[in-house]
Amino acid sequence: MTATISREQQLNEAEAACLRRGAKLTPLRRQVLDLILASDSPVGAYALLDRLKADRPGAAPPTVYRALDFLLEHGLIHKVERLNAFIGCTESGHGHGHDHDHPHQFLICRRCGATVEIADHAVADAIAAAATRAGFTAVEATVEIEGICARCGTA
Amino acid sequence: MTATISREQQLNEAEAACLRRGAKLTPLRRQVLDLILASDSPVGAYALLDRLKADRPGAAPPTVYRALDFLLEHGLIHKVERLNAFIGCTESGHGHGHDHDHPHQFLICRRCGATVEIADHAVADAIAAAATRAGFTAVEATVEIEGICARCGTA
DNA sequence: GGCGTCACGATATAGTATCACGCGACGTGA
């Protein structure tokens, strides 16, 4: 399990997921997603724009933001608020496909910048309980944990 | 308990807390903190700047960002990442003073924008446990829960 | 063919945050 999936394969799965939802993963959107998946840490919109310009000289901020909006909307990527950057969703292709908005948390390494997505039920439950206790109806939660990753901690 | 504290009193407590830490709550910093406490929802840096300009025509972005950095560093305010805005820490004056960096979470109402800080131990513990399980050393966590507040939910 | 929707190009602008330089106030020790 947790076998490494090729980017090509991820893209194809994403395309299929979009079709199931009645949406289209156009070449542009596919390319932006590919650029995000190709990076091992979260990528900023303007970094994407720069890379995009190599292929599409006419690309401008709205070009990339529109693609990002689409990918976010369909759960193919997430935004890391602390970094103003975007990262591919790793919960796809592991059984339950792309939820539109599944509970997730990020572990962000201060030293190397590596950011991994986890989906911890205990955290999600504790958050839901805390919200309820405060008379609050939780819809979604941003959880971004900063610290030192295993690789950097043992080095 | 949880008696309402006047802003004046909060400011004086903040000043005392700074002194204890060997820092100075200068008039400028005090004024920025006052503006933040005066708002019932998180305030953006440029909104603060506009209000600051009434008193200090020369104020510029660095003026407010330097004050914000100081206030953040000393735990007097927090940043709400989802909103790019700042809010006073409500854990002060309730016994344990201003921790430099205490665990906290935000409940952000989608309808009215009201944002309240909570300090739920179960959430903090669940996050610490999840991080440990992943071999990650957590240092601090951003937790921002979006939904509908009690007031808006019952209306 | 007329029409609505959608994806995208293109230009401009808004909103958020930092850099770099300088200067005066203050404390400290020679």
Place this chain on the structure above:
DNA sequence: TCACGTCGCGTGATACTATATCGTGACGCC
């Protein structure tokens, strides 16, 4: 008393992030 370092802040420029607006061509539908 003076040289020196630190700190707080003024000031101008710049970088970085995100959105508004208008136009146009492709496509599906009737």
